[in-house]
Amino acid sequence: MIEELIRPEIRSFTPYNANQQPYKIKLDANESPFNLPLTVREKLSEFIKNDPQLNLYPDTDSIQLRKTISEHWDVDSEGIIVGTGSDQLIQVMTNVFIGVGDKILYPVPSFSMYRDSCLIAGGTPVKYLLNPEDGYEYSKETILEAYEKEQPKIIYICNPNNPTGNIMSVSDVIDVVKYCRKSIVVVDEAYGEFCDNTVIPYVKEYENLLVLRTFSKAYGLAGIRCGYSISCKKLASAVNLARPPYNISSLSQYIAQLILSDKEEINKNIEYLIEQREWMIGKLSNIKGVEVYKSYANFILVKVDNCNDVYNRLCEKGIFVRNFGLAPLLTGCLRISIGTNEQNSIFLDELSTICYNK
Template sequence: MIEELIRTEIRSFIPYNANQQPYKIKLDANESPFNLPSAARKKLAEYVLEDPRLNMYPDTDSIQLREALGSYWNVDKENIIVGTGSDQLIQIIANVFVEKGDKVLYPAPSFGMYKDSCIVAGGKAVDYILDQSNNFSYCADKIIQAYEREKPKIIYICSPNNPTGNLMPQDEIIKVVKACTKSIVVVDEAYADFSDTTVTPYIKEYENLLILRTFSKAFGLAGIRCGYSIASEKLTRAVNLARPPYNISSLSQYAAALVLSNIDEIKTNIKYLVEERERVSLKLAEIDGIKVYASAANFILVKIQNSKDVYTKLCERGIFIRAFGSSPLLSDCMRITIGTHEQNSVLLDELCTICYNK
């Protein structure tokens, strides 16, 4: 009986199921291998010991964190909304703008929340396929053609894209923003810290542009679930209409602001991971049977012969990476998060052993 009460369009949804088995090396979720900087951990401990007033609701507007972010990005706090991860903001955006039957354009392959949030809001999700023959590249003209044909409320661009790792050039993104004036253009920059790119300065010029950022990747705070959007004040006020009250805990707000004050250590960690990404990419390319896609993120997408067998053998060794199974656009593909030098070296050694002893 319960199944009959579920909305028809979401009956086929599969709840997200993270691999929770014991592991030796975990490189499957694009997390940072680096913890909160030690100075920030000490201040967080002091904050908890003094009196975080956890018996009281948190600041529903996250004012101190938004002010810190505004200073970091050289924008006003009124340009920023904080969410429980950028996932929550994606759903909020859909709740605000998508009515029954409205369309949302999203890249494929990419982050599944773009499609799912649209469906949950009652809309129709329409994908535009990235060019697999050219490192899954974006094409502004293709997106604009889809915009003119489909007339979507929202257009998603993920740059660097997850799980393919490729960037959409800044001028190409702005070309879409300028041409698609009757749509909200959401640029998901969750991994942009690893390529030192952003279109954030353009929010002052284009009121239909919204950028998503997160503390979960480069800042090493996946555990606090904190993301944010940057947009014009007019667009920010609109998105804020559907933001739940008290959506960010006091501890998360404090920890996120702390890490911004330790930005030099974060930048050092980013440089380390970028250098490791390049080293691992070169080493992977030397292994027979592995195709390596260029990446501007903290992960690498690879195509491996007999990928199911390789994935199983890695799991048996306690090494987790992300497999995409028989997904049509990602057949035999796996995504490898960049970890520490030691973790990456173990993975490379095991892959060599597995691939040469099939």
């Protein structure tokens, strides 16, 4: 009986299932391998010892955190909204702008929340393809043609794209923003710290541009669930209409503020992961049966012969990567998060052994 009450368009959903089994090396969720800097932990300890007033609700508008973010990016704090991860902001924004029959335009393959949030809101998701034959590269012309045909309310560009790792140039993104005046162009820069490619400075100029960022990846704060959007004040005010009250805990707000005030170690960690990414790309390219895609994020997408067997044998060794199996346009692909050099080396040794001993 319960199944019959579920909305038809949601019945086929598969809840997100993170691998929670014991592991030796975890390279499957694009998390940072680095813990909070010691200085940040010490300040957090003092904050808790001096009574963080957790008996009271948190600042529902995250005023101090938004001020810190605005100073970091040199933007107006009134154009910033903080969410429980950038995925909450995707759902909130969809709830504001998308109703029955309204369309969004989103890339495939990419982050599933674009499509799912649209379906939950009763809208119609329309995909544009990133073809593996072209290295999953974005095509500005493809997006503009789809815009003319579909007239979507929201257009998503994931930049760098997850799980393929490629980017769309700033100039091409802005061309889309300028041309698609009747749509909100959402540029998801969750992995933006790993490449020199952001459109944040342009939010002052274009009222239909919104950029998503997160503390979960480069800042190593996946556990506090905190992300944010940057746009003009008018667009932020609209998105804020559906934001839940008290959506960010006091501790999450404080930790995010601390990490932005102690960027030196974070920047070193980012540089380290970029160096490891390029080293990994070179090593993976030398393994027979492995095709490597260029990445500008903290992960690498590879196409592997006998993908499912390779994945299962890695799991037997306690090494977790993300298997896309038979996913559309990702057949035979694994996504490998960048870890420490020790973790990466162990993974490469095991992968080489598996591939050469088939």
